[in-house]
Amino acid sequence: MTKKKVTSTDVAKLAGVSQSTVSRVYGSGTNVSEKKRKQILEAAEMLGYQPNALARGLITNKTRMIGIVMRNIQNPFYPEVLEKFHKCLSKHGYHILFINSEHNLVGEDEINHLIEYHVEGVIITDALLTSSAVQRLIKNEIAVVLFNRYIENPDCSAVFCDNYFAGQEIGRYLIASGHKHFAFISGPLNTSTSIDRKKGFEEAVHKGGISDIHIEIGNYSYESGFEAAKKILNSGNLVDCIFCGNDITALGAIDAAKQLGFQVPNDLSIVGFDDITMARWPSYSLTTWKQPIDDMVNAAVQLLLDEISEKENKVITKSFPGELVIRGSVKEK
Amino acid sequence: MTKKKVTSTDVAKLAGVSQSTVSRVYGSGTNVSEKKRKQILEAAEMLGYQPNALARGLITNKTRMIGIVMRNIQNPFYPEVLEKFHKCLSKHGYHILFINSEHNLVGEDEINHLIEYHVEGVIITDALLTSSAVQRLIKNEIAVVLFNRYIENPDCSAVFCDNYFAGQEIGRYLIASGHKHFAFISGPLNTSTSIDRKKGFEEAVHKGGISDIHIEIGNYSYESGFEAAKKILNSGNLVDCIFCGNDITALGAIDAAKQLGFQVPNDLSIVGFDDITMARWPSYSLTTWKQPIDDMVNAAVQLLLDEISEKENKVITKSFPGELVIRGSVKEK
DNA sequence: TTGAAAGCGTTACCAC
DNA sequence: GTGGTAACGCTTTCAA
Numbered sequence: 001m002t003k004k005k006v007t008s009t010d011v012a013k014l015a016g017v018s019q020s021t022v023s024r025v026y027g028s029g030t031n032v033s034e035k036k037r038k039q040i041l042e043a044a045e046m047l048g049y050q051p052n053a054l055a056r057g058l059i060t061n062k063t064r065m066i067g068i069v070m071r072n073i074q075n076p077f078y079p080e081v082l083e084k085f086h087k088c089l090s091k092h093g094y095h096i097l098f099i100n101s102e103h104n105l106v107g108e109d110e111i112n113h114l115i116e117y118h119v120e121g122v123i124i125t126d127a128l129l130t131s132s133a134v135q136r137l138i139k140n141e142i143a144v145v146l147f148n149r150y151i152e153n154p155d156c157s158a159v160f161c162d163n164y165f166a167g168q169e170i171g172r173y174l175i176a177s178g179h180k181h182f183a184f185i186s187g188p189l190n191t192s193t194s195i196d197r198k199k200g201f202e203e204a205v206h207k208g209g210i211s212d213i214h215i216e217i218g219n220y221s222y223e224s225g226f227e228a229a230k231k232i233l234n235s236g237n238l239v240d241c242i243f244c245g246n247d248i249t250a251l252g253a254i255d256a257a258k259q260l261g262f263q264v265p266n267d268l269s270i271v272g273f274d275d276i277t278m279a280r281w282p283s284y285s286l287t288t289w290k291q292p293i294d295d296m297v298n299a300a301v302q303l304l305l306d307e308i309s310e311k312e313n314k315v316i317t318k319s320f321p322g323e324l325v326i327r328g329s330v331k332e333k
Numbered sequence: 334m335t336k337k338k339v340t341s342t343d344v345a346k347l348a349g350v351s352q353s354t355v356s357r358v359y360g361s362g363t364n365v366s367e368k369k370r371k372q373i374l375e376a377a378e379m380l381g382y383q384p385n386a387l388a389r390g391l392i393t394n395k396t397r398m399i400g401i402v403m404r405n406i407q408n409p410f411y412p413e414v415l416e417k418f419h420k421c422l423s424k425h426g427y428h429i430l431f432i433n434s435e436h437n438l439v440g441e442d443e444i445n446h447l448i449e450y451h452v453e454g455v456i457i458t459d460a461l462l463t464s465s466a467v468q469r470l471i472k473n474e475i476a477v478v479l480f481n482r483y484i485e486n487p488d489c490s491a492v493f494c495d496n497y498f499a500g501q502e503i504g505r506y507l508i509a510s511g512h513k514h515f516a517f518i519s520g521p522l523n524t525s526t527s528i529d530r531k532k533g534f535e536e537a538v539h540k541g542g543i544s545d546i547h548i549e550i551g552n553y554s555y556e557s558g559f560e561a562a563k564k565i566l567n568s569g570n571l572v573d574c575i576f577c578g579n580d581i582t583a584l585g586a587i588d589a590a591k592q593l594g595f596q597v598p599n600d601l602s603i604v605g606f607d608d609i610t611m612a613r614w615p616s617y618s619l620t621t622w623k624q625p626i627d628d629m630v631n632a633a634v635q636l637l638l639d640e641i642s643e644k645e646n647k648v649i650t651k652s653f654p655g656e657l658v659i660r661g662s663v664k665e666k
Numbered sequence: 667t668t669g670a671a672a673g674c675g676t677t678a679c680c681a682c
Numbered sequence: 683g684t685g686g687t688a689a690c691g692c693t694t695t696c697a698a
Contacts, residue, residue: 055675098431388691
């Protein structure tokens with residue numbers, strides 16, 4: 001077993017045909033007789049031939065690679081999202097160049113890598129691009145879709161949950177179930193996601209006749225939920241419910257409440273956001289807002305593929321409502 | 334702002350030099366005068382030039398891509414691993430082609446993709462390769478390292494935690510802390526990982542004078558831990574401790590125990606494996622075995638890079654002991 | 667230090 | 683149907 005890489009020319013020689021014909025078998029598939037096709041496939045099998053995707057990409061300008069830039073992968077919501085993107089993209093014959101970004105704003109060098117590798121499109125989850133970065137991608141004919149974020153003055157497509165609506169619904173639900181003293185643990189307020197959830201929630205609560213909401217700003221982590229809840233419960237303010245910006249924060253809040261001797265939901269109601277698998281665990285049984293991940297992922301991929309094939313840049317934003325999932329962390333009084 | 338992709342030839346023209354010289358600036362960096370380098374970088378900046386990694390890879394046979402095949406990404410252990418791999422690999426200038434495998438055995442088509450894209454190396458986490466798959470990768474000069482698994486008759490390198498030792502230590506610890514009635518919730522017994530943990534644990538427990546261990550086989554998920562624990566606790570067998578094959582299983586077991594009215598650790602001790610972040614959460618406060626992820630990831634990357642640069646295939650396996658992390662889920666009687 | 671030219675493994679466009 | 687040949691964008695000789 002030698003170690004030389006085998007090319008279409010090797011296959012052609014062994015099969016006694018031209019290299020072009022081999023290429024046709026693996027490419028268009030047309031214009032090749034049944035007999036030669038057979039010979040070629042046999043020869044390829046013998047040699048262990050695999051077409052070189054790089055060479056192909058060089059000439060076709062189609063690498064069949066999609067860059068996924070993901071932040072916050074420690075939040076269980078995102079592995080689930082990644083898994084679904086992988087499934088959906090590979091169904092369409094695409095591969096994933098994975099980039100784990102650490103910042104809210106995707107860095108220049110990360111953009112550079114995506115351009116260098118000539119990915120056909122990029123999905124950005126839970127992060128943003130400067131508009132100059134968007135321009136660079138577009139200039140390099142790379143389609144872009146934001147996932148779970150959008151930009152006010154949109155220069156690229158986006159798929160997200162209607163956070164404003166969701167925030168409202170959660171506010172209404174807590175009002176309707178008889179709560180009087182509200183707190184909200186938000187994520188950092190530099191993201192559309194956080195801002196909209198907050199705005200919707202506040203509006204609904206105010207409309208329900210409650211003027212004061214105790215607000216803490218966290219960073220969507222368990223620890224920040226834990227700390228924020230402690231602060232709220234130790235503040236002396238009366239509080240009978242907390243809306244948490246995401247599930248993992250809510251789990252932290254529940255643990256903090258328990259530690260301080262509060263019973264959830266009897267003394268304190270807690271609502272999360274995302275509906276991660278853990279929300280369902282009996283220790284928490286978290287009432288939360290379900291983001292329709294499947295639909296969102298499918299939509300994002302569809303948008304991306306459309307952009308890739310159509311070449312013109314329509315900017316489309318798609319929002320999904322999602323739905324309240326009632327479990328056991330809210331007391332309906 | 335036009336949309337034509339800019340190449341080194343474009344840069345050369347604008348800078349008034351030859352394409353070769355542009356290439357030298359971005360490649361070796363040698364043999365180019367300070368003056369021309371400056372002109373070139375300026376021109377490149379103006380045009381927004383990025384070298385084409387595919388074309389480069391085609392000629393150099395170095396794509397600077399590493400394939401990561403990951404299974405079970407819903408288990409929080411693996412996102413953490415992925416994040417660290419990303420960090421370590423990008424520090425070395427490598428990029429990740431991400432593949433989410435659904436099976437214990439990596440499929441032929443997944444191998445094909447890795448070969449097609451000419452990744453320089455592959456890291457397989459929590460899955461195995463048939464030896465014919467290994468041979469195909471090697472024939473295509475792709476280095477392979479298994480992470481968290483090894484093969485009995487090794488044809489590729491591997492990095493893992495010494496599961497046999499860890500199992501023993503956990504057994505000894507539970508014996509030493511006065512437990513008498515043992516149960517074990519294993520992962521599927523077709524993996525080295527599971528087999529070794531089980532073997533070590535059983536040996537230590539037997540050596541401690543206990544002959545019976547109630548064994549259940551799960552699949553390393555929360556749900557399977559939950560169900561298995563219920564089965565154990567409802568079996569009528571007396572049980573005062575359960576060792577769970579991984580943390581997520583242990584969390585399920587804890588929740589099941591609580592639901593059945595058992596107090597952890599007073600009525601029942603529980604030990605996990607991995608030390609995922611959630612093990613630290615107050616609701617669980619799980620005593621567990623810490624896999625030294627950082628060291629393991631660094632070792633895996635180092636092994637891979639060595640294999641890539643040395644071209645000869647030494648098969649090296651590296652095991653790490655890890656350590657017991659004592660929290661609150663075990664009663665020391 | 668520089669540039670011309672060959673070649674990496676494909677696809678695409680020709681003639682035949 | 684088929685094979686020859688020119689790209690694709692780069693690195694790497696080799697002469698100058």
